[in-house]
Structure formats: structure tokens, C-alpha cells
Amino acid sequence: MTNRSSLCMILLLLAPGSRLLSQDTTAGHQVYTKWCAGCHGDQGAGDGVAAKHMIPPPRDFTGAIYQIRSTGSGNLPTDADLLRSIGEGLPGTAMPGWKERLSDRERRDVMAYLKTFSTFFADTTLRPQPLEFGSAPGGGTGEEALRVGRQFYDSIGCAKCHGDLGRGDGPSAPTLKDDAGHPIFAADLHQNWLFNGGGSAEDIYHRLRTGLDGTPMPSFSDLLEQKFLTETELWRLAQYVRSLSPDKPPVVRDVIRAPLIERALPHAPDDSAWTSVDAYWFPLVGQVVRKTRWFAPAVTGVWLKAVHTADSLALQVTWDDRSESPDTAWLDHVGRVFATLEQDEGATDPPALWPDQIAVQFPVTIPTGMERPYFLMGSSSAPVYQWRWTSTARTAAVAGLARGLERFDPVSNGGVGSQAMYDHGQWRVVFTRALASPDTATQLPFRTGRAIPVALFAWDGSNGEHGTRMAISTWYFLALDEPVPARVFISPVLAMALTLGLGLLVVWRAQQKTSYRRQQ
Amino acid sequence: MKGRIFSVVGGMFLLTVCSKGAAPAREPSAPPAATTTETSAAGGTITGKIKFTGTAPRNPAIDMSEEAACKSKYTTPPTEENVVAGPANALANVFVYVSAGVPAGQTFTAPATPVVLDQNGCRYHPHVFGVMVGQSIEIRNSDPVLHNIKAVAKKNRPFNVSQPSAGMKTTRTFTAPEVMVNLQCNVHGWMHAWVGVRPDPFYAVSGPDGSFSITGLPPGTYTIEAWHEKFGTQTATVTIAGTETKTANITFAAR
Numbered sequence: 001m002t003n004r005s006s007l008c009m010i011l012l013l014l015a016p017g018s019r020l021l022s023q024d025t026t027a028g029h030q031v032y033t034k035w036c037a038g039c040h041g042d043q044g045a046g047d048g049v050a051a052k053h054m055i056p057p058p059r060d061f062t063g064a065i066y067q068i069r070s071t072g073s074g075n076l077p078t079d080a081d082l083l084r085s086i087g088e089g090l091p092g093t094a095m096p097g098w099k100e101r102l103s104d105r106e107r108r109d110v111m112a113y114l115k116t117f118s119t120f121f122a123d124t125t126l127r128p129q130p131l132e133f134g135s136a137p138g139g140g141t142g143e144e145a146l147r148v149g150r151q152f153y154d155s156i157g158c159a160k161c162h163g164d165l166g167r168g169d170g171p172s173a174p175t176l177k178d179d180a181g182h183p184i185f186a187a188d189l190h191q192n193w194l195f196n197g198g199g200s201a202e203d204i205y206h207r208l209r210t211g212l213d214g215t216p217m218p219s220f221s222d223l224l225e226q227k228f229l230t231e232t233e234l235w236r237l238a239q240y241v242r243s244l245s246p247d248k249p250p251v252v253r254d255v256i257r258a259p260l261i262e263r264a265l266p267h268a269p270d271d272s273a274w275t276s277v278d279a280y281w282f283p284l285v286g287q288v289v290r291k292t293r294w295f296a297p298a299v300t301g302v303w304l305k306a307v308h309t310a311d312s313l314a315l316q317v318t319w320d321d322r323s324e325s326p327d328t329a330w331l332d333h334v335g336r337v338f339a340t341l342e343q344d345e346g347a348t349d350p351p352a353l354w355p356d357q358i359a360v361q362f363p364v365t366i367p368t369g370m371e372r373p374y375f376l377m378g379s380s381s382a383p384v385y386q387w388r389w390t391s392t393a394r395t396a397a398v399a400g401l402a403r404g405l406e407r408f409d410p411v412s413n414g415g416v417g418s419q420a421m422y423d424h425g426q427w428r429v430v431f432t433r434a435l436a437s438p439d440t441a442t443q444l445p446f447r448t449g450r451a452i453p454v455a456l457f458a459w460d461g462s463n464g465e466h467g468t469r470m471a472i473s474t475w476y477f478l479a480l481d482e483p484v485p486a487r488v489f490i491s492p493v494l495a496m497a498l499t500l501g502l503g504l505l506v507v508w509r510a511q512q513k514t515s516y517r518r519q520q
Numbered sequence: 521m522k523g524r525i526f527s528v529v530g531g532m533f534l535l536t537v538c539s540k541g542a543a544p545a546r547e548p549s550a551p552p553a554a555t556t557t558e559t560s561a562a563g564g565t566i567t568g569k570i571k572f573t574g575t576a577p578r579n580p581a582i583d584m585s586e587e588a589a590c591k592s593k594y595t596t597p598p599t600e601e602n603v604v605a606g607p608a609n610a611l612a613n614v615f616v617y618v619s620a621g622v623p624a625g626q627t628f629t630a631p632a633t634p635v636v637l638d639q640n641g642c643r644y645h646p647h648v649f650g651v652m653v654g655q656s657i658e659i660r661n662s663d664p665v666l667h668n669i670k671a672v673a674k675k676n677r678p679f680n681v682s683q684p685s686a687g688m689k690t691t692r693t694f695t696a697p698e699v700m701v702n703l704q705c706n707v708h709g710w711m712h713a714w715v716g717v718r719p720d721p722f723y724a725v726s727g728p729d730g731s732f733s734i735t736g737l738p739p740g741t742y743t744i745e746a747w748h749e750k751f752g753t754q755t756a757t758v759t760i761a762g763t764e765t766k767t768a769n770i771t772f773a774a775r
Contacts (some may be wrong), residue, residue: 065678074671074679126677156684157666160707171586175709179672211680216706218668218682222690 028113031106036114039094044117052342054094055296057182064118065179067212068197070130073219076120078128082111092187092194131209131221136201137232140239149240152233156220158241161186166244167425169322174330174462179214183336185298186216188320188425192245194300199245205238250281250301255451258306258313258480265312269421269428274316279303282456284471289376290405292344296337297471298322298460302358308435308480313446315431317358317456324422325391325461326353334464354461356391357470358429361455362444362478364401372453375475377402385444387416387431391461394420397431401442405468413438435480451477563736564760566618568767570611570730570746574774576603577750582642582710589664590642590708600710601647602750603774610730611772613648614748615700615716617723618734619755621742628720630655634691637703637713639667639683644703644713648749650723651715653697659683659690667711672702676717699747714749746770 033042039058041047046060059066068085069077077085086107089097098107115121139145153159153166161176163169166189178184192199197207211219223229257278266273283301286294302319323330334351362385363373378384383401386408399414417432437445446452456473459465579599584591591598604612634656638645642663651657659669661683669690670680675698681690694701694717705711716723722742724732734744741759751772758766 063674073681074677076677120677156682157707160666172707172709176706177709179678213678213680216668216670216680218670218680218706220682222681223684226688228684228688 023112024109025113025116027106028109028111031102031110032113035098035102036110040114044114050094052340053295055182055337055340056093056178056184057180057340058094060180061114061117063179063214064115064120065214067214068207069128069210069213070133070206071128071210072131072221073211074213076126076128078130079111081128082114083107086111088198090196091198092196133202133206133209134231134235136205136239137235140201140235141243145236146240146243148233149236149238149243152229152237153240156223156229156237158237161216162189163322163425165424165426166190166241167320167322169425173322174327174333176216177336178216181336182340183333184215185322188300188322189241189244190320191300192242193249199242199249201235201239201242204241205235208234208238250303252283253280255477255479256280256304256306256454258308258478260448260481260483261307261309265309265314265432266307266316267314267417267419267430267432269316269318269419269430271430273307274305277305277307277316279305279318280476282473282476284456284458284473287376287468287470287472290468292468294465294469294471296341296463297458298463298465299458299471302456302458304456306478306480308446308448310483311436312432312434313480315360316428317360317431318426318428319358319458320426321356321422321460322425323356323460323462325356327462328353330462333462337464351464352466354459354464354466356427356461357457357459357466358389358427359457360387360431361385361402361457363453364442364444365440366444366447366450366452372475374404375455376472377405377408377457379404380407385442387414387418387433389418389420389429389431391420391422391427394418394429399433399443411439411442414443446480448480448482451479454478562763563738564763565733565735565765566737566742566744566758566760566768567731567733567765568616568756568769570614570616570726570732570748570770570772571609572605572611572751572772572774573609576605576609576774579603580710584642587642587663587665587708593641598641598643600712601643603748604647604728606728606730610726610728611748611751612726612728612730613646614726614730614732614746614770614772615648615650615714615723616726616732616734616744616746616770617650617699617716617718618720618737618742619699619745621740622720622722623740626720628652631721634658636660637715638662639669639705639711642667642705642708642711644711646713646725648700648714648725649716650725651694651717652721653695653717653719654693656691656693657715659692661686661688666707667705668707670704670706672704673698676701699745700749712749716747744768746772748772751775 037048039048039050044061046058051058064076066077069081087097087099089095120126159170160172161170168186168188170186173186176184176186197203208220211217224231281301282304284297284299286297288295299319302317305316307314331351364385373382373384380403383403386402387397387399389397395418397416397418398410399416400408400410402408415433415438418429420429435446437443453475455475458471579602582598582600606612630652635649635651636658638660640662661667664686666684668680668682671678675696676694679692697717697719699716700714701717703713722734722737724734726732737760739761744756744758746754754770754772756768756770758768760766
């Protein structure tokens with residue numbers, strides 16, 4: 001910073017009546033050192049001690065390049081923009097929201113302090129001006145609006161990175177880098193709860209107008225000026241993108257219900273029987289408990305559906321994955337991921353063509369009390385029962401016992417079937433097995449009406465995931481609905497008929513007595 | 521009340537003082553001041569040839585199978601242009617500029633004509649170029665495919681805009697000297713261009729035969745720096761007296 005500009009800043013800060021007076025960079029420095037420097041670094045260069053465990057890495061404040069703005073491409077953010085990112089966080093990244101932890105005052109102070117890391121904020125010619133966004137045209141969820149939105153999704157080339165169905169699997173997706181050369185994913189447009197700038201149609205429209213500076217996502221404001229499309233059409237695009245995600249973010253439920261179905265077990269991932277079954281969301285996180293740890297899992301969660309017949313169980317696991325691994329197009333991406341992340345000891349293996357994998361985990365027997373085996377693939381003394389599927393052997397899921405992360409012993413008569421399909425950035429895998437256990441010593445018998453612990457693990461091979469580098473869940477419960485016995489339906493009817501009969505009898509007797517007295 | 525008036529007036533005064541420093545973003549530089557020098561054909565010239573020693577690395581082939589409209593513009597498989605070598609180890613696409621010696625305080629008017637950067641066949645034309653602070657860069661799309669144009673800069677504000685169809689034009693300027701700003705297309709990861717932003721007109725880009733020429737230099741001793749995207753930088757010192765032409769040949773080591 002030049003002497004003159006720093007002097008100006010100091011004078012501006014001291015100017016009485018100035019709004020800037022309410023922001024104290026000294027207090028902001030203290031807040032920054034305590035809460036921010038661990039990731040963003042003492043000098044704001046995005047190089048804190050935790051930075052090497054994150055993709056995307058923490059913001060480097062020295063360049064004053066910010067993704068979430070209300071201003072045009074390349075412009076500085078407004079104070080309100082910065083306060084929003086500090087308060088709400090960036091949901092698709094490691095940046096949490098601070099509005100619960102830090103007071104309004106503290107957030108303002110730290111905002112003022114982080115602006116001092118760049119000389120751009122002191123340049124008064126660069127004062128940020130929010131764009132005129134207008135408001136959303138109505139009917140945004142209607143068929144015609146979505147058709148127009150889809151038309152512009154195609155014509156402005158969204159699919160190049162985000163893919164034809166929006167799962168971040170476009171042809172350019174494997175090559176994407178941020179300004180610093182770190183790997184970056186095109187957003188999966190079906191997971192709006194992870195959008196860095198918020199998931200509403202308004203938020204999406206703002207990002208289309210401003211772009212996400214520092215990332216490959218450009219601004220589309222120029223297209224309005226050049227009359228390539230109208231504001232309404234760009235709004236329709238935002239509304240179309242919004243429509244790809246559920247109305248509300250998925251709610252995590254502890255118990256997955258597997259209804260009893262009267263028809264044949266659905267073995268195929270696209271069997272129509274699956275459409276009427278409830279889907280349950282399992283959020284996944286990186287495996288950071290044991291070495292080699294993994295801080296950048298690509299699979300953020302899986303959807304689980306379960307049904308059973310009188311004798312068999314079927315589980316359908318669905319998850320978004322940008323690549324049908326192994327895929328050579330993603331090999332350079334793996335190299336960039338490994339180069340960005342600090343590698344644990346003994347983890348210097350070069351990028352390779354790993355498959356995608358999924359594992360479903362149960363205890364060996366249904367526990368009678370609260371105690372369950374260790375969630376992270378059991379232990380040598382208390383193994384867990386797993387079904388493991390890999391994209392290189394799609395119909396050959398393997399059942400076995402895991403005794404900790406390092407040891408998996410397949411069982412010989414596993415009896416687990418699997419079918420899988422990959423379509424436009426999404427895997428669907430169906431596991432099937434008889435309810436009765438082929439061998440109760442090693443393989444869980446499934447019983448109705450019991451809470452059966454279940455956990456999941458996922459690997460995206462094209463993100464460098466294999467072995468202990470994976471995404472994990474905690475224990476949840478699977479409950480197979482019991483067949484409803486006939487008496488459940490008949491008893492209430494019988495009881496009601498009996499009550500009615502007795503009542504009528506009482507009334508009739510009473511009437512008999514009344515008429516007898518009158519006669520006397 | 522009195523204090524409030526003071527603060528408003530004082531604040532405005534401070535803002536005026538503080539805003540005197542830099543030209544407004546995206547506008548041509550300020551009208552010529554007393555110190556402005558028009559570049560004249562008179563003055564000295566620095567000319568020379570850029571060469572390299574060693575073996576030039578192979579330029580990677582570009583897989584354009586995703587973009588048939590670009591692929592069809594080539595009769596032989598296209599490659600990247602990281603190292604463009606001419607006969608006798610001549611080196612093209614080297615940005616040569618005067619890095620020191622121009623008197624401080626002297627300002628130069630940016631040309632009114634824009635520099636044109638064309639996207640054609642999913643490559644940038646030119647691959648390396650110079651522009652003056654405040655001079656327009658007209659970015660054209662001659663391809664019927666989506667390109668985004670991202671400027672990765674440190675001393676300038678970045679930008680990232682999109683051109684989804686052929687015939688589109690976007691104009692941008694840079695406000696601060698910077699060698700080099702990287703322009704890139706993220707849809708086509710192989711597309712890179714490099715632009716040297718200078719406060720004066722004393723720069724050139726070496727041609728296919730490695731030659732360059734910087735003209736209109738007033739008498740003085742200059743440091744010239746040559747920048748190549750793979751081979752790094754080299755410098756030379758040249759003293760100009762009058763309207764003479766001095767030669768400064770520069771040799772890079774391939775790496």
C-alpha cells in the first residue's frame with residue numbers, strides 16, 4: 001500500500017460522521033487472528049495451516065477477488081456482499097456462516113480488516129456499484145417458463161461444464177481450474193443447498209449476472225447488453241436451474257423404512273417399482289479419522305431406497321458423480337487434487353485410474369442394546385458385515401466382513417446381487433439379498449420390525465479416491481415393515497359392531513320398560 | 521450541526537484528494553497533460569532477434585473432438601502454441617518491452633484504435649500481444665461455440681465474460697501496467713493468450729523469424745526485458761542517442 005493511500009484510508013476512517021467509523025480494523029484484526037487466520041493465513045493470502053486440507057482452498061484476500069458479489073465481473077464486492085459471505089458462509093466450501101458465533105459488530109470489524117489486505121479497496125475509483133437486478137418474473141415454476149429456461153441453458157452453453165442434465169459432468173468439467181490452478185468442480189445443479197451464493201432463483205440469477213470471480217464461471221451480463229437474450233429470459237434460466245433441485249434441502253432421517261411389496265423384487269435400477277418408494281438422504285463426509293485421511297470427498301451424499309418381499313430385500317443407492325470411473329479424461333484432475341492437498345505420510349502414490357465404489361455396512365447381528373460396532377468399518381474384535389460394489393465389476397457385488405479400514409474378508413456364499421447404471425452424472429446401484437442369512441455366523445439375517453444399523457461409504461475414483469480416501473456416513477437404521485396381519489383390519493370392525501349391537505340392545509330394553517310402565 | 525457540516529465537507533475534501541491517483545476503471549486515460557508525449561516516428565529504435573538454445577519442447581496436440589466446428593477449421597491436427605519456433609532456432613511470441621529508462625512522470629496517450637483478440641478455431645489470435653493502459657481490447661468470437669474469456673491478473677481487476685455465439689464482440693481495458701495478464705477460456709482448457717499491459721508504447725512481440733522492433737525512443741539508456749511463456753525472462757541494456765537504430769539480440773535457454 002502506498003503511503004498516500006494508507007494515509008487517506010486512515011483519514012477516511014477517522015473522518016467524523018463517516019459510516020466507516022463504525023468499523024474498527026484493530027478489533028477486526030483480533031477477531032481475524034482468533035477465527036480466520038487458521039485457514040486464511042496471518043497475511044490474508046489464503047495460506048493458513050488448514051489451507052492444505054481444503055478444496056476449494058480458502059480465499060486469498062490479497063487479490064480482492066470474490067465469488068459472491070452484487071457487482072459486475074471483476075469489480076470489488078460491496079460491504080454488504082462481504083458481510084453476507086461472512087454471516088452465511090459459502091455452503092459448498094469449508095467456509096462456515098459466522099452469524100451465530102460473531103456479533104454484528106465483530107463481523108463488521110473483521111470485514112473492515114480483511115479489506116486492508118488488498119490495495120484495491122483503498123482505490124476510490126473502484127468503488128463497488130451493485131448491478132440492477134430487477135425482480136423475478138412470475139410463473140417461474142410453470143411449464144412454459146421452464147421450457148424457455150432450458151432453451152437458454154442450451155444456447156448459452158451451460159452444459160459445457162454443468163452437463164446436459166446439470167450434474168456438473170459436462171465435457172469441460174474435468175479440466176476446470178480456479179485462478180490459482182487448483183481443481184474446481186462445476187456445480188451440481190441438483191444440489192442447490194450447496195451453492196456458494198445461495199440456492200434461490202434470485203441467488204442463481206445474481207450469480208449469472210455477476211459470475212463467480214476467481215472461478216471458471218463467467219458473467220452473462222454482457223449478453224443482455226448485446227441483446228443475445230432478455231432479462232426475463234435470463235431469469236427463466238435461473239428458474240430452470242432452481243427447478244433441478246428439490247423444493248427444500250433433503251432432511252436427514254435416522255430410520256429408513258423398507259416397505260413390504262406385493263410384487264417381484266425390483267432388481268433393475270430403473271425398475272418402475274422404485275418410483276413410488278420414499279428416498280432417504282445420507283450425507284457423507286471425508287474420512288479424516290485414520291490415515292490416509294481424505295479432506296476432499298466428491299460424493300456429498302447418497303439417496304437410499306429400500307423395499308422387501310416376504311423373502312428378499314432390495315436396496316437402491318443413488319448418487320451424483322461427475323465421472324464414470326475409471327475415466328482417463330479425469331486423470332489430470334486427480335493430479336491437481338493431490339497437488340493441492342497435503343498428503344498424509346505414506347500417501348505419495350501417483351494419480352491412477354481408480355474405479356467408483358460404494359459400500360453398504362451392517363452389523364453382523366442385530367444388536368440387542370444400544371451398542372453397535374465401530375462405524376468406521378468395525379474392528380478386529382468386532383467386525384462388520386458389508387456389501388461392496390465397484391464400477392469395474394458392476395454385477396458382482398461382494399459380501400464380506402470388514403475388520404477395520406485395512407482388512408476386508410469376502411465370504412464365499414455371499415448371495416448378494418447387484419445391478420448398476422450410470423447416466424448423465426448419476427449412479428444407481430441396486431443390491432439384493434435373501435432376508436434369511438446364508439450363514440448367520442458372518443452374515444446378518446434381516447428381520448422385519450427391527451431397527452437394523454446401516455452405514456454407507458462412497459469413493460469417486462476420478463477424484464483420486466481409493467482405500468481410506470473416501471466419503472463416510474455414521475450409523476443410521478433400516479427398518480423392514482412387518483407384514484400387517486389380517487386381525488389388524490378385522491378387530492376394529494368386530495369391536496365396533498359389538499359395541500353397536502350392545503348399545504342397541506340397551507336402548508331396546510329401556511324402551512320395553514318405558515312402554516310397560518305406561519301401560520300400567 | 522456544525523460538526524456534521526464539517527464532517528461532510530471534510531469527507532468530500534479527503535475523497536477528492538484520495539481519488540486523484542488513478543484513472544477511472546474502463547475508461548480511456550485522462551486527456552493529455554503537459555507532460556504527455558506523442559510517439560513520433562523520429563527517435564531511436566531497438567531491434568533484434570530472439571533465439572533459443574537447446575531443443576524446444578513439443579507443443580501438446582489439442583483434442584478438439586468435443587468442438588466439431590473448431591476442429592473442421594484445421595487440415596492438420598492443431599497443437600498448443602506454447603513455443604513457436606522459426607528457422608535457425610528463432611523464437612516467436614516473445615513480449616519485448618522497455619522495463620526501465622523511460623523518465624518517470626512522462627505519460628503517453630493510449631491509441632484510440634483497439635487491439636483485436638480473435639477466438640478462431642478454438643485458439644486465440646494473437647497468442648501474445650501488448651496493449652497500453654487504457655487502450656481497448658476488442659475480443660471477438662469467430663467460432664459458433666461458447667467461449668468464456670477470463671483475465672487472470674494481479675495488478676488489474678480480473679474479468680470473466682462469456683460469448684456463446686459467433687460474431688459477438690466484447691471490449692475491455694486494463695488500468696495498470698502488468699506483464700503479463702493471462703487470458704484463458706475455461707470451456708477449452710488449452711486456450712491461453714498473454715497480454716503485456718504497458719504505460720508507454722515501447723513494446724513489441726517477436727515475429728515468426730524472431731525479430732522485433734521498438735521505435736520512437738527518446739535518447740537515453742534503457743533496460744529491455746524479453747518475456748516468454750515457457751522460457752522465462754531475459755534482459756538487455758541499450759543506450760540510444762538521437763535517431764539511431766541499436767541491435768539487441770536475446771537468447772533464451774529452452775527448458
